[in-house]
Amino acid sequence: MSVETSLDMQKVSQILKLLGDKTRLTMMKLLQSHDCCVCEFVAIFNMSQPGISQHLRKLKDAGLVQESRRGQWIFYSMNRDSEYAGLIEDLLEHLPDQQERLVELEAQGLRISCE
């Protein structure tokens, strides 16, 4: 539904500030192609679980991601209905694919799959 005309400067700068963190930017790039659960992010990034949770919270508060429980896991996905989805998709297209990180996870047997 990209009827997005133009966005508010204040809000966009807040969104960009959020994406101006390597961890959150990488999260969004990963979420562009798959949903991920918190423990996957913990395995991927060298960071404590609370650290990961706090990053996800910020992305969720900004409406960029959504959470949904699946069994014992909470999965995060990109919110493609966000007012900023178009901007973000454009942006992510400039970034290198991060699939290898998920492949590594799989190799370590840490990939959660409950699609």
Next chain:
Amino acid sequence: MSVETSLDMQKVSQILKLLGDKTRLTMMKLLQSHDCCVCEFVAIFNMSQPGISQHLRKLKDAGLVQESRRGQWIFYSMNRDSEYAGLIEDLLEHLPDQQERLVELEAQGLRISCE
């Protein structure tokens, strides 16, 4: 010269952090259509001259803008040869035009014109 394939995550997050400030983001949007000198920015934004200089310094250090002296003024322009020019242009396309700010300046007789 958009032969840009994909950029480094670390560097892009730094660029986005820079643009994650309303003042700098607006500066870039303004520079997308005209070069501006420091005193114009000072008149546009409600901020001290050193504050403006410091924002411009950060944009320059990141290679996003260039400076050039014209008479007594130093003009800043968008660096369209930057590795990030494509990303930034895409991004700026989502933002509202900021021409009115320059029009206001002109109305106040504060617009510098030495094209």
Next chain:
DNA sequence: TATTTGTATAAGCATATAGTTATATAATAA
């Protein structure tokens, strides 16, 4: 040369940010 004007840098301060550890909550499994 001395003065003025435009811009940059230095120093300091208040707030924001990203991380940590400890703890709470919530769902599942024993």
Next chain:
DNA sequence: TTATTATATAACTATATGCTTATACAAATA
């Protein structure tokens, strides 16, 4: 029910950030 697993929140800390004022520098002009 109790224990375990997954996630969230709280509290704290160190560092980064954005702004200010004071000062330096550099070009233009008198």
